[in-house]
Amino acid sequence: MAAMVEKKGVGRWLTHGALIIGICIICFPIYVAFIASTVTQADLISPPMPLVPGGHFIDNYREALLSGMSAPVWRMLLNSLIMALGITIGKIAISIISAYAIVYFRFPLKNLAFWLIFLTLMLPVEVRIVPTYEVVAGLGLLNSYSGLILPLIASATATFLFRQLFLTIPDELVEAARIDGAGPMRFFVDVLLPMSRTNIAALFVILFIYGWNQYLWPLLITTDPSMNTIVMGLKQMLPSGDQTVEWPVIMATALLAMVPPVAVVLFMQKLFVKGLVESEK
Amino acid sequence: MEKRVTFNNRWLPYLLIAPQIFITVVFFFWPAGQAIYQSVFIPDPFGLKNQFVGFDNFIFLFSDQYYRSSFITTAVFSTLVTAISMSLSLWLAVLADRVIKGADAYRTLLIWPYAVAPAIAGVLWLFLFNPSIGILPWYLAHMGYHWNHTLNGGEAMSLVVIASAWKQISYNFLFFLAGLQSIPPSIIEAAALDGASFWKRFWTIVFPLLSPTTFFLLVMNLVYAFFETFGVIHTITAGGPQQSTTILVYKVFADGFVGQDLGSSAAQSVILLLVVGVLTVIQFRFIERRVHY
Numbered sequence: 001m002a003a004m005v006e007k008k009g010v011g012r013w014l015t016h017g018a019l020i021i022g023i024c025i026i027c028f029p030i031y032v033a034f035i036a037s038t039v040t041q042a043d044l045i046s047p048p049m050p051l052v053p054g055g056h057f058i059d060n061y062r063e064a065l066l067s068g069m070s071a072p073v074w075r076m077l078l079n080s081l082i083m084a085l086g087i088t089i090g091k092i093a094i095s096i097i098s099a100y101a102i103v104y105f106r107f108p109l110k111n112l113a114f115w116l117i118f119l120t121l122m123l124p125v126e127v128r129i130v131p132t133y134e135v136v137a138g139l140g141l142l143n144s145y146s147g148l149i150l151p152l153i154a155s156a157t158a159t160f161l162f163r164q165l166f167l168t169i170p171d172e173l174v175e176a177a178r179i180d181g182a183g184p185m186r187f188f189v190d191v192l193l194p195m196s197r198t199n200i201a202a203l204f205v206i207l208f209i210y211g212w213n214q215y216l217w218p219l220l221i222t223t224d225p226s227m228n229t230i231v232m233g234l235k236q237m238l239p240s241g242d243q244t245v246e247w248p249v250i251m252a253t254a255l256l257a258m259v260p261p262v263a264v265v266l267f268m269q270k271l272f273v274k275g276l277v278e279s280e281k
Numbered sequence: 282m283e284k285r286v287t288f289n290n291r292w293l294p295y296l297l298i299a300p301q302i303f304i305t306v307v308f309f310f311w312p313a314g315q316a317i318y319q320s321v322f323i324p325d326p327f328g329l330k331n332q333f334v335g336f337d338n339f340i341f342l343f344s345d346q347y348y349r350s351s352f353i354t355t356a357v358f359s360t361l362v363t364a365i366s367m368s369l370s371l372w373l374a375v376l377a378d379r380v381i382k383g384a385d386a387y388r389t390l391l392i393w394p395y396a397v398a399p400a401i402a403g404v405l406w407l408f409l410f411n412p413s414i415g416i417l418p419w420y421l422a423h424m425g426y427h428w429n430h431t432l433n434g435g436e437a438m439s440l441v442v443i444a445s446a447w448k449q450i451s452y453n454f455l456f457f458l459a460g461l462q463s464i465p466p467s468i469i470e471a472a473a474l475d476g477a478s479f480w481k482r483f484w485t486i487v488f489p490l491l492s493p494t495t496f497f498l499l500v501m502n503l504v505y506a507f508f509e510t511f512g513v514i515h516t517i518t519a520g521g522p523q524q525s526t527t528i529l530v531y532k533v534f535a536d537g538f539v540g541q542d543l544g545s546s547a548a549q550s551v552i553l554l555l556v557v558g559v560l561t562v563i564q565f566r567f568i569e570r571r572v573h574y
Contacts, residue, residue: 016383019376022369023390026450029405032416036408047419098301105294106287113298120309124508126530127553130537130546131312131319151308159301171284184288213398215512216534231398235516238404247414254404261396266389273455276395 030255037061037252044247056248064252069237069245071225073253076233079148079222080212081260083229086149087211088204091158096196099162100188104174120156125217133220143224152217158203161278165199166192202275205268209261230257313554319547338548347524348532348549355528358442359506366446367498370453375483377454378461388458395451399444400512406444407517430518434525437518441526444517445510452505453498460494461487500564507556529553 032051036044039054064073101107102114125132132151141147169192177187212231219232228236234253239245265272320338322331342348377387394402409417410430418428430436464487472482488495511530514520520527520535527535533553537546 012380015376015379019373019380019387022373022376023387026391026394026447029402029409029447032409033405044414047414048416049414051416094300094304097297101294101297104284104287105290105297107294110294113302116305116310117301120305124557126508126511127533127557128309128312128316128550129534130543130550131315132308133538134315135308135312150304154301154304154308167284174284174288178288184290184293187288209396213396213400215398215400216515219515220538231400231512234404235400238407238516247408250404251408254401258397258401261398262393265393265396269389269392272392273459276452276455277459 033251033254037248037255041246060248060252064249071228073256076228076230080229082145083148084208084211087152088207090153091207095158096162099159103163103166117159118156142221143227147221202271205264205272206275208264212261316547316550319543320551323544338544342548351527351529351532358528359503361442362445362506363502366449367453370450371457374454374457374461377458391454392451394448399448399510400516402444402448403513403516410440432522434522437526441513441517444513449505456494456498460491464490504560
């Protein structure tokens with residue numbers, strides 16, 4: 001807003017003060033988790049827990065990464081990475097070519113195809129969870145990367161986004177390409193792909209976070225601990241009933257699980273904001 | 282919806298669209314069809330054959346007190362999450378919009394919870410409020426309040442609401458901030474010159490101009506609270522105590538996978554499909570309006 005309307009003196013300090021308080025409250029859970037990941041179990045089970053970092057950072061993270069509980073955390077991080085990249089690349093690839101077909105070609109049954117795709121808009125896997133599980137089990141895809149990835153790349157959002165983008169690209173480019181004798185695939189690779197580069201990157205950031213943070217689906221279809229992803233693996237570490245668990249290791253795992261997506265948001269902030277705003281339009 | 286100039290090719294468009302159609306049919310329409318099919322059958326006790334029962338599963342579902350109360354739980358939960366998250370984010374966005382120095386730093390510090398998975402948000406808040414070792418129950422106990430969300434339904438609901446709203450603040454903040462920044466400064470300046478106070482300007486100018494953003498966020502937050510908070514509920518309360526935090530999406534899972542009641546779970550899936558359909562139509566209407574200005 002304009003500098004003219006900005007309060008001077010006390011008002012300005014109050015604004016900054018209120019923002020800082022808000023940020024402290026929002027960051028508090030992460031701060032506490034970080035502290036808990038640097039102390040020993042003994043420090044935690046006699047409340048109140050300390051609020052300054054302890055000296056067991058390396059021990060706890062080493063234990064989480066190398067041994068974990070049911071599976072070592074490095075293995076779960078690797079599974080999450082494969083799943084997140086698979087979903088991201090798969091979604092972008094199938095939706096950019098289907099958007100290309102819908103915008104640049106005329107063919108029978110096109111409207112039917114269009115509506116089949118767009119009916120899936122906003123339909124989370126949680127809603128149709130039981131039958132989707134049965135389908136994937138029937139196909140023999142339990143405990144496999146294909147089973148983790150394929151059901152989640154069926155979504156219309158990315159297709160919608162690319163369709164909007166292609167509709168803004170001037171027709172003259174197609175005419176020019178045709179006069180130059182370029183075929184449809186040549187036009188796609190040499191003209192459309194380079195023009196979509198920033199949109200692809202922005203979508204990549206959003207979809208990577210979406211893929212990484214999947215929870216219910218991996219929880220159902222990976223019964224083999226070596227196929228667990230980090231977000232669901234963390235839940236498996238939580239105590240059920242009266243059993244005692246190593247809270248410092250759990251908290252170290254929680255922080256490791258959020259580092260990749262948070263890093264993506266922070267380091268690619270511009271692309272992230274662009275992707276978020278555009279994919280919701 | 283298509284270009285004036287198009288390519289002519291008999292088989293290429295089908296080839297291009299085939300992967301998406303294939304995935305959609307196999308993992309969306311087939312399961313959705315199964316859900317509809319199963320919702321009108323009851324498997325016999327030995328699982329050998331299905332008996333057609335028409336709408337019995339739905340009638341049974343709506344006569345089930347737990348299912349009806351799950352609707353109320355969902356309504357309470359999503360209203361609270363939406364209201365708390367949106368009002369806090371609007372407040373933060375208005376503040377961030379007022380500062381000039383350090384605005385980027387504030388934004389950076391406020392947007393990262395977006396990247397935290399709902400299930401991880403659940404674990405973080407569960408740890409903070411753990412009745413035996415959590416730091417907040419310890420302070421509450423010193424103030425004379427004994428927190429135990431594993432026994433008290435109201436406390437369980439508060440905790441899942443807090444964790445879910447916390448995770449959604451960044452999302453709302455980003456959209457509110459973008460909305461505020463698109464309001465022309467000259468309008469605000471004119472009102473300020475006329476002597477309108479900050480609050481007067483906010484309620485008479487800023488808030489009405491923000492209404493498209495607010496409406497969009499309202500729909501998105503409801504969708505989030507209905508469907509994407511599964512991880513929060515599953516990690517913190519598992520729907521308990523006494524189903525006090527069993528929202529509809531959680532119940533589909535609990536009845537289908539834990540209770541193995543497939544007919545009921547399928548009927549619930551069909552009902553949720555209808556809810557999603559309605560929300561999608563609302564959203565679509567809104568998208569059309571926004572695109573055409």
